[in-house]
Amino acid sequence: MLGEYRITGRGAAEISASVERAVGAGELVPGQLLPPMRELATELGVNPNTVAAAYRTLRERGVIETSGRRGSRIRPRPASTVRGSIRVEVPPGVRDVSEGNPDPALLPPLHEALAAAARHGAERPGLYGQAPVDPEFARLARAGLDADGVPPGPVAVTSGSLDAIERVLAAHLRPGDAVAVEDPGWGALLDLVPALGLRPVPMGVDDDGPLPGALAEALRAGVRAVVVTDRAQNPTGAAIGAARAAALRALLAAHPGVLLIEDDHGHHIVDLPLHPLAGVTDRWALVRSTAKAYGPDLRLAVLTGDALTVDRVAGRQRLGPGWVSRILQHAVVHLWTSGAVDAAAVARAYGERRDALVAALADRGVEAHGRSGMNVWVPVADETGAVTRLLNAGWAVAPGARFRLAAPPGVRLTVSELTAGDIGPVADALASAAGPAPARTHG
DSSP, X not given: OOTTOOOOOSSXXXXXXXXXXXXXXXXXXXXXXXXXXXXXXXXXXXXXXXXXXXXXXXXXTTSEEEOGGGOEEEOOOOOSSTTTTOOOOOOTTOEEOOSOOOOGGGSOOOHHHHXXXXXXXXXXXXXXXXXXXXXXXXXXXXXXXXXXXXXXXXXXXXXXXXXXXXXXXXXXXXXXXXXXXXESOOHHHHHHHHHTTOEEEEEEEETTEEOHHHHHHHHHTTOSEEEEEOSSOTTTOOOOOHHHHHHHHHHHHTOTTSEEEEEOTTTTTOOSOOOOOTTSSSSEEEEEESHHHHOGGGOOEEEEEOHHHHHHHHHHHHTTTOSOOHHHHHHHHHHHHTTOSOHHHHHHHHHHHHHHHHHHHHHTTOOOBOSSSSEEEEEOSOHHHHHHHHHHTTEEOEEGGGTOSSSOOEEEEEOTTOOHHHHHHHHHHHHHHHOSOOOSOOO
């Protein structure tokens, strides 16, 4: 059953550590069956309850999974940057439209905001024991949420959207719980969920967001949490409209115990209204990052939600990093209050490039999706072949495998640095590489 490896230990902590060491060293591999608890207890000369406690620890750490009478097996290794490593090497002379970055020309300069924050810090130094969220930051963030119809809730600050989502999931879920995720969807999230020992359940999406049928199926399957993107979904550009929001809210209302997490990925870079789903489940959270509009290196996101969820996140945060730098919070306050970003102009700039590419592809008989944001998703018949042909034509795109669980193949292009003169050539290359277009639903 275990080959040459022998589990050792007399206490639960020693037994679980023995298994974890073997997994880390590759001596126990994913899918390998562990001995039944009573059998291992007899072999080690310990009480079966001791082995049961060790196996419970291993399950909670995401090292093993238990399937009733089929026993306990080593889980696939927790994901870290598995999907992020699915990328192409960009040869010299090839245009890279694969990375998902904002257009640097549309990002505001940060020196004035950081200088203002530094002056504020000199006058009122940040010290231990102070509130983790700057009061003015919280006031402005909450005012923006109120204006977009987000239900009332306290405000927390995290180091980006993924940090917020991880903290909310960890606050409510346990290893083995199922989480409904968009498919195709954000690759980092698709890695994060199994890394936490959770089980991703794919939901198909179209240009209007998660498909109601897919959400209904996931809820029937017993998911404990649902993660959705409100606007500028990565990679498809989907944005939840009013009718779709109503349909999804109705489904969620019948499952008030499900945790809802919303990522407003398009905040300050899209001109479509927000249609939040929050408020129909007992536990919910909504996060919006500064990354796309103000620069990825700010590493700051606003989190709101029901009081219990935000309190759990803030409490756990205090035991780790403590708080997100109040200097950064003050810098963002300066950016917000000085009008450093013209959100309408940014949305228009991305929209013109995105719409032009989607229209050019349609003229060439190629299906493409990009309702909002800075990305365009193009279904292809052969993903590897399409990526290779596009490279040969001078364009590096993101392989769809970075964003998919069960969805059909595709490639993602980021339009951030495309010019009007680029649209025709990249559309021609895509038309040549895409092959016969699959059905219109992404999932």
